[in-house]
Amino acid sequence: MTSPTTPSGPEQLAVAFRAALSSAGLPARDVAFERPRQREHGDWATNVALALAKPVGRPPREIARDVVDALDAPADVERVEIAGPGFINVHLAHSALEGVVRAAVTQGPAWGRGAPADNAVRRVNVEFVSANPTGPLHVGHGRQAALGDALASLFDATGWAVTREYYFNDAGNQMALFGDSVAAAARGEPPPDNGYHGAYIGQLAAELSAAGQLDDVRDAAYRRMLDHITATLDRLGVRFDVYFGERALHAGEIADVIARLRDAGHVYDADGAVWLRTTTFGDDKDRVLVKADGATTYFAADCAYLANKIARGFDRCVYVLGADHHGYIQRLYAIADAEGVGRERVEVVLHQFVNLFRGGETVRMSKRTGEIITFDELIDEVGADAARYTFLRYSNDVTIDFDMAEVVKQDRDNPVYYVQYSHARIAGIMRTATERGVVAGSVDDARLELLTADAEEELVRRIALYPETVAYAAEERAPHKVARYAEDLAEAFHRFYTECQVVGDDVELTRARYWLCVAARQTLVNALGLLGVRAPDRM
């Protein structure tokens, strides 16, 4: 797996350090490495001596001394030193930096991608948005679209086979009411009681009328609405592999799953209803599968839907849900356990809400109050890239205060442009290099050892962090770590750009810097790709 150009990482260092522990007569133990906060503390650091101090009963610095003396370090380790209370800091040689540039360039789109230790490809279903097609997407759906898509990309980048799925309800009362509302509008009548209002209802009626689809309005209306939603998502660059309608489950799968759950002993009848004993699996209360009036519940459909996903061969089912759905988590786990699927195959990624502002003033997203703004209108106002990026640069766990007046700004206030600008600058350098007839040659022949300026080395070190950033962001289900990384990378590039002229008189230096630019550009492209944000050549 490790190519000759890949610099030593935690795995290689751990092997060497474990050997050193052994030959120093110290107890065997895993040696973990982390990236030190400060540059002067090296490329990697381990606290193994601190951890051994207590069991061995000796001062940590003394232990560290023994370990370092016994260490047979990998070739690209320049020096190892003991610091602070007993940390062992590893400094890599310049050749390691050169290896990073070559790896980024030669691996190209695969740079930063990984695979599980056993190299097995597992299948994951990522379900997100799943807004019922009874109205346009609102801004909260936008966050979920950006998040779900980025999570799916992170799964893909770490070796999973991913299906992006959108689940919608095409079977319930709301759908019927929605269809009837559109039908009423088509006849020029007011909507039924508790029906849907809003200009889009009239617009849908007009569209269906123009298309001659007024015979079966109930179905035609939601399909048309789903088309609008798909178009909105498309503007954002989000595409689903599967749109799954609940109705399909009513053909027998719901009845089947209830029968199976009953056979398994988890179902009982009470008060005229059929219940699933979810409390067995940690839920607060049992849940109704079939109501006293004979109708199956949405919950019953959830049971059938999970069974359906498992039958389709997914090893993992991810549900991206808004914070208001946190109560569903225990329920989903209970379903998985009751079906014998196992809760470890179900995963919920929760995210907090979005508050909309314009210049500090609250903008409502609900239909209730005066100004309503749909997600489409938000994209109109700030652009797809800025919208997506803004949704993705915050932790899932924090509420986003989305101020449209800030997000349309195209300066350092708005990190998406800062990152995109760094990419456009590199593209500009490439254009200049072409114009001035630079012959870049091959990265293997480039004299990368010439890249010794501070800004150059810092840029390479930043690039080197990309693969571990992707791995960690994926593991933590935290796309914002990729966004923050991209900002740091852009910063390192801008500084390099300011301090180092790429296309210059020195042919060898020009070539070396050219390849550094290619490596930086590739890393930016890959990172922005995970976020679904464009990497423009010009802005």
Add this chain to the structure above:
RNA sequence: GCGCCGGUAGCUCAGGGGAUAGAGCAUCUGACUACGGAUCAGAAGGUCGGGGGUUCGAAUCCCUCUCGGCGCACCA
């Protein structure tokens, strides 16, 4: 009442048990006859909501209190 998320610089937020808690914005001071100034360099700014505990070491883990957001259907 029970549960989930948050409280870190004036503001918006990062922060993976580790070393001196970091960015951006805002404020102040500087930088191009160079490949795009949507840029760069620097200064200043902190009881990490309060209190206990675990640990060699806690913003980080545990307990508790508090403030803010959200949720606790035979709705969808």
